[in-house]
Amino acid sequence: MEEQIRHRKDTVMIGDIGCYALGGAAPLNAKDLAVCMGDSTFFHTGINSLTDVAYNGSNAICVILDNRITGMTGHQDNPRTGYNIKGEPATLIDVETVVNVLGIKHVRTVNPLDLKAMKETLDWAFAMEDEPSVIITKWPCILKKYSKEDKAQFNLDKTPCVVDADKCIGCKKCLSTGCPALRYDSETKKSSIAQADCVGCTVCMQVCPVQAISRKGDK
Ligand code: SF4
Ligand code: SF4
Incomplete structure (x- = not known):
């Protein structure tokens, strides 16, 4: 994956503070990637920027980490955690549906733990010449309290x-x-x-x- 990203030196990497921002440090050195945000950031402010990207047809790759948590900034619940502000179970808002509604035509959802699939998806996105694309990496963060949807949708076997x-x-x-x-x-x-x-x-x-x-x- 490191090699996958490293040779694309002309790409600007934009992101807020989060585990993914730390990917810019060694050993991943992934600062060249693109726009990268977690699902909580997407629903907080990223959705506004993606609206502009979609409307203006910007040549941008937006990677949304659908890990169903507000990770480094406090574990607050958000529309992807499965719990509302009162900590009660709540229906998830689907990221892909929202992205489609904004008019992004090129959208792929991928399991980020499958490195081959991730590489193919990045190749697909970087091959896009002048249209926006969105990659949604879907896997719940290891730190979260799993919702019933998490347990139903993912094999969360943690055998080391x-x-x-x-x-x-x-x-x-x-x-x-x-x-x-x-x-x-x-x-x-x-x-x-x-x-x-x-x-x-x-x-x-x-x-x-x-x-x-x-x-x-x-x-
Ligand atoms: S476990 Fe595999 S990848 Fe790691 S150092 Fe040994 S041979 Fe290399
Ligand atoms: S050591 Fe365990 S947690 Fe780390 S990459 Fe390997 S399987 Fe994943």
């Missing part, structure tokens, strides 16, 4: 992953994911995963070139 030290060749590709659960021992030249910190997202599994990473309990 493990590294088979016999297979690990010490290439450090897994570290490029930026996941804080990953450790690298410079003496043994092997990676490992802190079990208490791993949420079983499988992203590191997908980048390991020798299949040294698996879910705990899997063969």
